[in-house]
Amino acid sequence: MINALTKSPQALLYSKFEIALADTDMNLKEFSAHLGLSPTTVSRALNGYPEVSEATRKRVAEAAEKLGYLPNSRAKRLATGRAMAIGHILPLSKEHEMVNPVFSDFIAGAGERYSESGYDLSLSVVRDEDEADSYRTLASRGNVDGVVIHGPKVDDARIAFLQDLGLPYVVHGRASDVTADYNWVDVNNRRAFFRATNFLLDLGHQRIGLLNGQLDMDFANRRQGGYRDALKARGLGFDDALVASGEMTETYGFATTKAMLSGSNPPTALLVASIIPAIGARRAIHDLGLVMGQDVSVVIHDDDLSYFRNDGDVPIFTATRSSVRDAGRHCAEILIRAIADPARQVQNILLEAELTVGQSTGPAPSLREILNHG
Amino acid sequence: MINALTKSPQALLYSKFEIALADTDMNLKEFSAHLGLSPTTVSRALNGYPEVSEATRKRVAEAAEKLGYLPNSRAKRLATGRAMAIGHILPLSKEHEMVNPVFSDFIAGAGERYSESGYDLSLSVVRDEDEADSYRTLASRGNVDGVVIHGPKVDDARIAFLQDLGLPYVVHGRASDVTADYNWVDVNNRRAFFRATNFLLDLGHQRIGLLNGQLDMDFANRRQGGYRDALKARGLGFDDALVASGEMTETYGFATTKAMLSGSNPPTALLVASIIPAIGARRAIHDLGLVMGQDVSVVIHDDDLSYFRNDGDVPIFTATRSSVRDAGRHCAEILIRAIADPARQVQNILLEAELTVGQSTGPAPSLREILNHG
DNA sequence: GTGAAAGCGCTAACAA
């Protein structure tokens, strides 16, 4: 097990890393000479080509393992013409420097899938205004074989752009105003908010405030649609004073909640689109001397509460709990297939959100009951 | 400005992307032939070699711009033997699937620096137990020129391992038990918690609860040291019942706070190591019928509150506010230099934390005053 | 100041 070839005594202390280091880096030519085979045969054996005899393949695999031979990926990439990397572009605007935490989870899901297929995940952080250039450069220099589009706007320009570029892509989310067919993976935001609104309507609320994200973002737009549809289905109108949209920060939640509840005809319930502004909302309610879950009912939606894991003992409502990580995995899968077969039909995945606490159908439970996990 | 070479009519609609697409991908041979120069000269011109005449350099640069010639990075990487990529490994353990949101900000900072120097950021998500293998593979296949170590443990094994591997690296944080010299960028966690504790001591508190992270993590260990030192300096002992450590979730903050405040000799103040458990702590205080900032003083530490931006109108205390993004930038800088000059002396950067609300020195303000931003 | 030629380490036609 332990092989102290080039290891320092210190490194030997750590069980987790007690594996022999490769002697010295070796290339295919040397490795194949060592085996008395041609580089071609060895390459074929290692890459699973069918024309290699099983005996040879086994011998090669064992020797590679034993000698620690790993093909140089730079050479492989040049020879095959494939980058073996997927690009994720993280645009950073000057106004909101904030990075969406959900991004981490998505990346984690996609990353797992990539490594199964030997793809690298190439992350570029670029200013908003340089985004187009980045895609072009990525494609032109052959740095990536495909990209994932994050945070699509309602009329996102990147889709047409990448289509023209001929670079395979998947959209995490959708762009409602783009009519073309393209690969996407999205959560059913409309339905999630429809149900969350219904949940509050079932409790008897008539005036429900909505704390939404920025409306140029497609997901926020769809969420508002779900909210509006639920009200409409009960014959209730859409009151502008009860609908806010903005960047989802704690400050936003605080200010908006305070303003709504201090208004002339305040809402009796709030539907908050993310846990972050909900923190601010909770504070605002408290500051006004009101009690959450009594004076004001609150339903929180969040795409992924894993970080805020509450194990059911914290009475915040989760209108939906869809796994962002799953979305990442799906995007990766679709993209890997699209790269392998560019003529492939586009694929769309619509993930349904879960209602984790309470039910939006059946007899309406009292808010107190739900707060006590009834 | 607008050049519709190969663009679809649809793409033309979007002003942000109204730049001509490169005709078709062109290689150095074609490009240099087009210029009536040898590939060698063109390569030299583009890479800033001194022996090229200014006239030629200018002509080449302009033609490259005009024709949209970009060198193929796969070929470049093979020829130079450099990956032009930095690896970040994101270990994912089975128990806590959670991805640290701070990671996003760090990555953003580092990424900006990387792109200035043409480096890619290669992000690998691997299971905890495969981490060593990942480093080895990354190095051996030549996928990256260096790596950043995240979340070091007190006696982190990766440092010795990478040292043996000969792969340049920087540690984001430190490993207290590792005596060797190595590149690191860290925040002065000890001092931050020393000051935060003093802040509460100055307000007259004698029993201060600490909600800390997992103690095998180096940063948590140092934080506890700062807390302990502050108490010691006032002749106060360390009460085990007042010190908790665990994964920083909302649940943890809720349960720990409830337990501490329900104890026989409860604390009058809490020092919470992150905003996430602080959300749970706030709830627990409220559940017990206590008022935060009156019955219990709370100081929150957080490495980066940018996401929870409170603009000073939300009375949570920020004991420190160091920019994780800056740390990322520094790490990138050090690593890029280390790659360029492997014989370079190690570099260490210790960032000081800021106290953004209140002061830990001078006359102690009343808690009410501070809550009202006095 | 410029060019010709030989790699970088692999893959993939084409032969055998």
Added chain:
DNA sequence: TTGTTAGCGCTTTCAC
């Protein structure tokens, strides 16, 4: 089933 040969698109000696 295995080997020979010619690239992939750059960089980089070495010669002019």
